[in-house]
Amino acid sequence: MKYIAMFAAAALTAGTAWAQPPAACKPSSLNIPGAPYPCVMPDRTAMFRVNAPAAQKVQVSAGGRVDMTKKEDGLWYATTPPLVEGFHYYTINIDGASVSDPATRTYFGGGLWSSAIEVPAADAEFYAHKDVPHGVVREQEYFSTVTQQWRRAMVYTPPGYDANAKVRYPVLYLLHGWGENEVGWTYQGHVDQIMDNLIATNKAKPMVIVMDNLNAAKPGEDASIYNARSVLTQAVPVPPPAPGATPAPRGMPRMSNTFTEMMVADLIPMVEKNYRTAPGRENRAMAGLSMGGFQTLNTGLTNLDKFAYLAGFSGNCGSLGASFDPKTSCSGAFADPAAFNKKVKLLYISTGSVEGPRVKQFSDALQTAGVNNVYFESPGTAHEWLTWRRSFQDFAPRLFR
Amino acid sequence: MKYIAMFAAAALTAGTAWAQPPAACKPSSLNIPGAPYPCVMPDRTAMFRVNAPAAQKVQVSAGGRVDMTKKEDGLWYATTPPLVEGFHYYTINIDGASVSDPATRTYFGGGLWSSAIEVPAADAEFYAHKDVPHGVVREQEYFSTVTQQWRRAMVYTPPGYDANAKVRYPVLYLLHGWGENEVGWTYQGHVDQIMDNLIATNKAKPMVIVMDNLNAAKPGEDASIYNARSVLTQAVPVPPPAPGATPAPRGMPRMSNTFTEMMVADLIPMVEKNYRTAPGRENRAMAGLSMGGFQTLNTGLTNLDKFAYLAGFSGNCGSLGASFDPKTSCSGAFADPAAFNKKVKLLYISTGSVEGPRVKQFSDALQTAGVNNVYFESPGTAHEWLTWRRSFQDFAPRLFR
Numbered sequence: 001m002k003y004i005a006m007f008a009a010a011a012l013t014a015g016t017a018w019a020q021p022p023a024a025c026k027p028s029s030l031n032i033p034g035a036p037y038p039c040v041m042p043d044r045t046a047m048f049r050v051n052a053p054a055a056q057k058v059q060v061s062a063g064g065r066v067d068m069t070k071k072e073d074g075l076w077y078a079t080t081p082p083l084v085e086g087f088h089y090y091t092i093n094i095d096g097a098s099v100s101d102p103a104t105r106t107y108f109g110g111g112l113w114s115s116a117i118e119v120p121a122a123d124a125e126f127y128a129h130k131d132v133p134h135g136v137v138r139e140q141e142y143f144s145t146v147t148q149q150w151r152r153a154m155v156y157t158p159p160g161y162d163a164n165a166k167v168r169y170p171v172l173y174l175l176h177g178w179g180e181n182e183v184g185w186t187y188q189g190h191v192d193q194i195m196d197n198l199i200a201t202n203k204a205k206p207m208v209i210v211m212d213n214l215n216a217a218k219p220g221e222d223a224s225i226y227n228a229r230s231v232l233t234q235a236v237p238v239p240p241p242a243p244g245a246t247p248a249p250r251g252m253p254r255m256s257n258t259f260t261e262m263m264v265a266d267l268i269p270m271v272e273k274n275y276r277t278a279p280g281r282e283n284r285a286m287a288g289l290s291m292g293g294f295q296t297l298n299t300g301l302t303n304l305d306k307f308a309y310l311a312g313f314s315g316n317c318g319s320l321g322a323s324f325d326p327k328t329s330c331s332g333a334f335a336d337p338a339a340f341n342k343k344v345k346l347l348y349i350s351t352g353s354v355e356g357p358r359v360k361q362f363s364d365a366l367q368t369a370g371v372n373n374v375y376f377e378s379p380g381t382a383h384e385w386l387t388w389r390r391s392f393q394d395f396a397p398r399l400f401r
Numbered sequence: 402m403k404y405i406a407m408f409a410a411a412a413l414t415a416g417t418a419w420a421q422p423p424a425a426c427k428p429s430s431l432n433i434p435g436a437p438y439p440c441v442m443p444d445r446t447a448m449f450r451v452n453a454p455a456a457q458k459v460q461v462s463a464g465g466r467v468d469m470t471k472k473e474d475g476l477w478y479a480t481t482p483p484l485v486e487g488f489h490y491y492t493i494n495i496d497g498a499s500v501s502d503p504a505t506r507t508y509f510g511g512g513l514w515s516s517a518i519e520v521p522a523a524d525a526e527f528y529a530h531k532d533v534p535h536g537v538v539r540e541q542e543y544f545s546t547v548t549q550q551w552r553r554a555m556v557y558t559p560p561g562y563d564a565n566a567k568v569r570y571p572v573l574y575l576l577h578g579w580g581e582n583e584v585g586w587t588y589q590g591h592v593d594q595i596m597d598n599l600i601a602t603n604k605a606k607p608m609v610i611v612m613d614n615l616n617a618a619k620p621g622e623d624a625s626i627y628n629a630r631s632v633l634t635q636a637v638p639v640p641p642p643a644p645g646a647t648p649a650p651r652g653m654p655r656m657s658n659t660f661t662e663m664m665v666a667d668l669i670p671m672v673e674k675n676y677r678t679a680p681g682r683e684n685r686a687m688a689g690l691s692m693g694g695f696q697t698l699n700t701g702l703t704n705l706d707k708f709a710y711l712a713g714f715s716g717n718c719g720s721l722g723a724s725f726d727p728k729t730s731c732s733g734a735f736a737d738p739a740a741f742n743k744k745v746k747l748l749y750i751s752t753g754s755v756e757g758p759r760v761k762q763f764s765d766a767l768q769t770a771g772v773n774n775v776y777f778e779s780p781g782t783a784h785e786w787l788t789w790r791r792s793f794q795d796f797a798p799r800l801f802r
Contacts (some may be wrong), residue, residue, distance in 0.1 A: 032513050033616065033624070052498035056455065092500075097453035099493075099500040106507045106514040112433050113507040113514070131540075137540040143532065150530055162675065165566060186540075215434065223434070223567075274563065290666055 021047055028104065028117045031088075036104040038062075038090075038117050042081040046117060048092075049075050050101065055094050060101075062090035062117060085121035086386025087188055089114045090177070107188055111179040116188070121386055126393050127190040132200035133159035137186050144268040146217050146262040151212070153267065154182050155275065156192050158199055158206035168276045170283035170400040171208045174392075175292030178313075182213040188385045194393050204396045210271050214288075214295055216259040260299040268306070282345070285309035285399050289388045294318060301333035304343050309399055311348035313391040314355060314360040314383055324362055328371035337370035348395050350376035352387035374398065405722050422448055429505065429518045431488075436504040439463075444495075445483040447518060449493075450476050451502065456495050460501075463491035463518060486522035487787025488589055490515040508589055517589070519740050522787055527794050528591040533601035534560030534769070538587050543671040547663040549620050554668065555583050556676065557593050558606035559600055569677045571684035571801040572609045574664070576693030578715075583614040589786045605797045611672050615696055617660040661700040669707070683746070686710035686800050690789045695719060703736035705744050710800055712749035713786055714792040715756060717763040725763055727770035733753040738771035749796050751777035753788035775799065 021027075025039035025047050037049035042104070048060045050068060058068040058076040063083045068076035087108045091098045100106055106113035112133040135158045144151050158169065174191065176184035185191040191209065198204035217223035268284075271277060284307050293315020300310040301317070317330035326334045334340055340347075351359035363375040376394045378387040422428075426440035426448050433697035438450035439793045451469060459469040459477040464484045469477035490510045492499045501507055507514035538560045545552050559570065575592065577585035586592040592610065599605035618624035669685075672678060684706050689697040694716020701711040702718070727735045735741055741748075748767070752760035764776040777795045779788040 034512075043790070050498065052496060054457065054497035056457070056496070058498075094500070095453060096455035097451065097459075097495050097500075099495070099498075099503055100507075100514075102500055102513050104514075106501075111435075112503050113501075113505075131544065134542045136542075139538040141530075141535045141537075273585045301457045 011110075021049075026120075028119075030104050030107075030116050030118050031048075032103060032105060037103055040083075040117070040119050041079075044085065044119055044217070045082055046080045046119070048078045048080070048101070049103070050092055050094070052094050057093075057095055058088060059093040061093060061098075064086055065093070066167070072214065079258055081251060083117075083119045083121045084381060084384070084386075085124075086381060086384060086389070087116060087118050088384065089116050091115065100328050108180055108181045108184065109188070113254075123390070124392055126197060127194050127389050128197075129190075129193050130197055130200070132196055133200075134196050135159050135161070135192055137192055140177045140268065140270075140274065144216070144262050144266040146218065146258065146265050147216050151216075151262075152182060153213075154186055154211040155271070156186070156195060156209040157275070158208070159196065160206070161208075161276075165276075168278040169206055169208045170285070171210060171271060171275075171277045172210070172309075172396075172399060173210050173267075173284070173286045175212065175214055175286075175288030177290035177292050177388075178214075181215070182211050185209075185211045189389055189392065191389075194389060195396065197395055198393070205400045207396075207400065208271070208275050208277060210267070212263070212267055214292060216257060216262045218258055221258060244257075257298070259295055260302065261301060264303065264306070281306050282308045283400065285311070285346075287311035287348070287392075287395065288315060289313040289391075290383065291316045297330060297333075301330055308343075308345040310344065310346070311350070311391075311395050312359070313350045313388045313395075314352065314359060316349065316359055326365055326371060334369060334371045341370075341372045344372075345401075346398055347371070347373040348376070348398065349373050350378065350387070350391035350394070352378045352381035352383060355378065355382040355387070427521075428635045429498050429520075431505050431508075431517050431519050433504060433506060434586075435736050438504055439502070441484075441518070441520050442480075442621075446518055446693060447481045447484055447520065449479045449481070449502070450504070451493055451495070452476050453495050456624060458494075458496055460494040462494060463489055463490060466494070471550055478696060484518070484520045484524075485782060485785070485787075486520045487782060487785060487790075488517060488519050490517050492516065502630055506563075509582045509585065510580055510589070524791070528595050528790050529598075530591075530594050531598055531601070532537060533597055536560050536562070536581045536593055536600075541671075541675065543667065545617070545663050545667040547619060547659065547666050548617055552617075552663075552667075553583060553656070554614075555587055555612040555670075556672070557587070557610035557612070558676070560597065561607070562609075566677075567680040570607060571686070572611060572676075572678045573710075573797075573800060574613070574668075574685070574687045576613065576615055576687075576689030576696055577693030578689075578693050579615075582616070583612050586610075586612045590790055590793065591757075592790075592793055595790060596797065599794070599797055606801045608801065609672070609676055609678060611668070613664070613668055615660060615693060617663045619659055622659060640767075658699070660696055661703065664700060665704065665707070682709045684756045684801065686712070686747075688712035688714065688749070688793075689716060690714040690792070690798065691716045691784065697730060698734075702731055702763075704723075709744075709746040710749075711745065711747070712751070712792075712796050713760070714718065714751045715753065715760060717750065717760055725766045727772060735767060735770060735772045742771075742773045745773075747799055748772070748774040749777070749799065750774050751779065751788070751795070752794035753782035753784060755781065756783040756785075756788065770796050 021036050021039045025041050027036050027039045038046050040046050052058050059065050060078050066078045066080050068078040070076050092101050099117035104115040108118045135156050138155045140153045140155045199206050286296045286300045286307050293312030297317040300307045349363040366373050378390040381387040422437050422440045426442050428437050428440045439447050441447050453459050461465050461479050463481055467479045467481050471477050471480040493502050502516035505516040508517045536557050539556045541554045541556045600607050687697045687701045687708050694713030698718040701708045750764040767774050779791040782788040
């Protein structure tokens with residue numbers, strides 16, 4: 001029986017005198033139970049350990065690639081330069097094989113289940129699990145008539161949802177980024193803790209948050225943009241673009257309108273049938289990060305009869321940057337600023353201060369053209385989850401006012 | 402921005418002519434989106450592929466260790482002997498490093514997030530996701546006064562739970578095995594699909610299923626039995642047993658009564674406060690697999706005022722096997738067979754036909770002693786999830802009658 005072998009082996013290795021990390025090096029909160037590595041020092045350098053007895057070369061890629069060194073105890077060790085605070089995916093490279101670290105829980109990022117490390121942030125309190133009333137996250141399955149498949153959405157219901165059977169709640173539809181999935185916002189983003197904390201301090205209105213998966217393809221439709229990382233690791237041939245198809249904007253996969261079609265035909269009706277939601281566009285918001293921000297604008301700007309609040313975290317309609325033209329870009333949705341400002345209660349745009357100028361350029365161009373938008377910048381962070389946790393924390397209190 | 406690098410890399414490798422698997426080799430249902438390997442042939446042999454350019458030796462451990470071979474395309478390939486049908490954890494060994502396969506979703510087993518493969522079973526229909534009404538699985542957080550920590554239980558509510566606001570439901574408390582956690586029964590076990598299918602065909606009564614985590618330790622209490630695999634990979638020192646402590650039965654970690662204390666003081670009251678449960682022992686059942694079966698008997702046999710239905714799948718009170726004495730073993734809970742039979746509506750015991758005689762010996766000894774119990778055997782399976790899926794499917798219809 002498996003656990004017998006496990007315990008026998010455990011007993012055998014238990015006596016070995018493998019080095020323990022310095023007391024000051026705190027195990028990452030994402031480690032599996034009992035794993036002392038990876039750990040983070042007060043100066044935000046991180047220490048990693050890998051058990052690869054016969055390997056010739058071992059590296060860790062966490063904010064840059066660092067060679068690991070084999071020590072007397074036969075294990076490989078490395079200490080990184082100081083890392084940016086927050087959540088980071090990382091990989092171990094063993095003789096050319098890029099794999100996850102068995103010492104951590106895995107998170108779906110870059111199209112696969114990746115190891116990750118959490119570097120405590122100075123402002124970590126806002127996403128910490130506190131002794132406050134907690135909402136519940138539900139795995140909600142539903143059938144899509146558009147994709148002809150069963151899908152799963154994660155649905156956050158706020159504290160008191162079950163007890164207050166008469167109350168109806170506004171709904172935020174919240175999307176992950178490229179290579180992630182419907183659990184990104186709860187597992188990586190701690191959106192449930194952030195929301196619980198905002199509600200407990202009366203900073204945000206209680207709301208239902210629906211987190212679906214960007215991956216929506218009709219039967220026969222090319223879905224390879226959603227699993228590009230498996231292209232890297234598994235060499236799935238990438239079909240050539242269809243004749244005459246518009247090439248994708250730099251760094252951004254071409255998007256189909258299937259997600260929008262699925263959301264309008266299947267997701268929203270399912271949510272409003274199964275959850276006590278308040279009716280109408282003024283009780284509906286949509287937001288997303290990176291590719292999910294792109295999708296939010298794709299979907300939201302063409303369905304302003306359904307949404308009064310829109311947000312793109314580290315995302316705009318197509319990474320256009322300086323080439324963005326308010327008159328024509330984004331399907332001309334901003335061509336009439338006065339009409340747009342009247343219709344949309346909040347257009348929210350955010351980015352990390354060190355992830356490049358594009359999103360700021362997008363916000364500035366809109367402002368110059370007279371399109372109202374709220375711009376937020378996460379200090380010192382790049383295209384990563386602390387940027388999006390902070391964006392959400394700043395964004396959510398502005399909803400449904 | 403991360404996805405830019407990803408797509409650039411994807412574009413570079415997209416043209417390479419890496420071999421695709423034979424058409425007859427169906428990708429495992431547990432693969433990440435788009436991954437063609439691992440795949441399963443009609444004869445249940447499985448084909449694996451690993452990208453480890455500079456490795457000297459690569460092996461896959463899936464029902465035995467198989468050497469992989471590097472082919473012209475620079476990737477490592479292996480085909481296993483025919484595998485037993487069902488769900489299997491597996492690992493890739495790269496120059497001595499035991500890691501998960503980046504091509505699959507990861508599952509918490511053996512104390513870490515492991516790759517896994519699903520070999521379609523002849524009777525797979527019973528745990529398949531079908532076009533029937535589906536229940537919802539909720540992540541329910543709660544604070545334990547016993548462990549002084551926040552905990553998470555996964556709670557299955559049956560189809561119609563939210564709509565039928567007047568109905569109260571019986572509750573099954575269902576435990577995972579050693580080295581697994583509270584998501585094992587849904588992720589590996591498909592218990593939600595099995596239950597949805599049983600309810601849709603009126604074979605089982607709608608019930609709430611509460612899946613908690615075996616790991617329950619008070620502040621300062623040794624919890625290393627719950628993370629023994631991290632001992633293997635991370636060399637966490639194992640504390641010596643306390644002076645005079647009873648040595649653990651072979652192959653079974655010593656268990657504390659902390660889980661029982663936590664369940665009675667915290668878990669059951671939380672469930673009955675937050676969910677519409679029917680009152681009394683005749684509406685409560687407890688079951689578990691392997692170490693969770695051991696825990697179920699530990700907890701249930703000493704709390705028969707709270708449970709009328711008990712089950713151990715591949716587990717009994719301490720892997721006693723032939724040395725089991727109905728008069729004295731299991732704290733003497735079976736000393737008075739007549740009283741026990743009168744009190745307990747169902748004692749259910751199951752095992753896989755090829756995982757060893759212990760559980761059958763336990764059931765037989767009870768029967769001989771006059772203790773009623775229902776025994777079930779999963780044909781051809783060992784100490785693995787298909788055994789437990791089948792056990793659940795046979796067990797659930799017997800509850801709350």
